[in-house]
Amino acid sequence: MGWPQTIHAQVGGMIVFDPANFVKNTITAAQMILQVINSTKEVRLMLQNLDSTRGTWEDTVLLLRRLDEVVATGEALHYQLSTLDQTMQQRYPGFEPPGQWWPAYQRWTTTSLDTLRGTLVTVHEQMKETERLREEALLAELKTKTDNAAGNLDVTQTTNMIALQIVEEQRKIRQLLGALINAQNVAQAHHINREAVGERVQHDLLERSAAVPIPTRAEGNSIHFFEASR
Numbered sequence: 001m002g003w004p005q006t007i008h009a010q011v012g013g014m015i016v017f018d019p020a021n022f023v024k025n026t027i028t029a030a031q032m033i034l035q036v037i038n039s040t041k042e043v044r045l046m047l048q049n050l051d052s053t054r055g056t057w058e059d060t061v062l063l064l065r066r067l068d069e070v071v072a073t074g075e076a077l078h079y080q081l082s083t084l085d086q087t088m089q090q091r092y093p094g095f096e097p098p099g100q101w102w103p104a105y106q107r108w109t110t111t112s113l114d115t116l117r118g119t120l121v122t123v124h125e126q127m128k129e130t131e132r133l134r135e136e137a138l139l140a141e142l143k144t145k146t147d148n149a150a151g152n153l154d155v156t157q158t159t160n161m162i163a164l165q166i167v168e169e170q171r172k173i174r175q176l177l178g179a180l181i182n183a184q185n186v187a188q189a190h191h192i193n194r195e196a197v198g199e200r201v202q203h204d205l206l207e208r209s210a211a212v213p214i215p216t217r218a219e220g221n222s223i224h225f226f227e228a229s230r
Contacts (some may be wrong), residue, residue: 058138060168067125067175073118075110077186079178092193095200104197112190119183126172138165 036083058117073079091111100106125131148157 005189040083058168059133060171063125063131064171064175067122070121070125071118071179073121075107075116076114076118077182078113078115078118079182088189092189094193095196097200097204098197101201105194107201108190108193112186115186116183119179122179123176125156126176 005099068080072080077088077091091107128162142158142165145158145161149158
């Protein structure tokens with residue numbers, strides 16, 4: 001479509017201006033200009049929808065690696081041990097002779113306390129002030145992105161960032177839950193093993209100290225002893 005042209009009438013060799021036609025053509029031209037402006041806006045919005053927003057992510061992998069390191073404290077029994085089942089059975093054998101009592105008891109206690117200490121430290125790492133401030137800054141940035149989202153792609157990416165942040169928080173909760181279960185199981189194992197070993201020591205002591213009755217026969221004022229048969 002071309003631009004409208006003003007129509008002039010020629011009367012008696014003179015060009016006559018037609019006001020009505022001029023107004024009509026002016027309105028048509030204005031409408032076309034408005035269409036161009038709207039088309040320009042649509043193109044700009046389409047390009048804006050294709051703009052990629054800068055990502056806002058939490059590097060939870062580094063935090064979880066640090067938590068895995070602190071939970072492995074001293075003689076702790078923890079979920080990162082590749083030989084966890086074997087080590088658990090060695091540390092807490094249950095109803096078995098303990099051998100030398102004090103070294104065995106010291107190791108049980110050390111294992112239990114180190115496991116509890118590792119769990120406490122992993123909670124401290126997640127809840128310390130620097131972690132809280134970092135999370136608050138990240139959430140504030142996500143809120144700003146949500147409030148100032150420009151196009152469809154920007155909105156979608158911001159939504160994805162929020163969803164991924166929720167997943168990261170769930171991963172941290174899973175780690176804390178694992179550390180809690182770990183500590184509870186070790187503490188319970190220490191308690192059960194100590195009772196079982198105490199029962200075994202008492203059992204072995206009674207078994208070794210049991211006296212064999214000796215048969216006797218009384219004759220008058222004399223008592224005759226016979227060799228006990230075994």
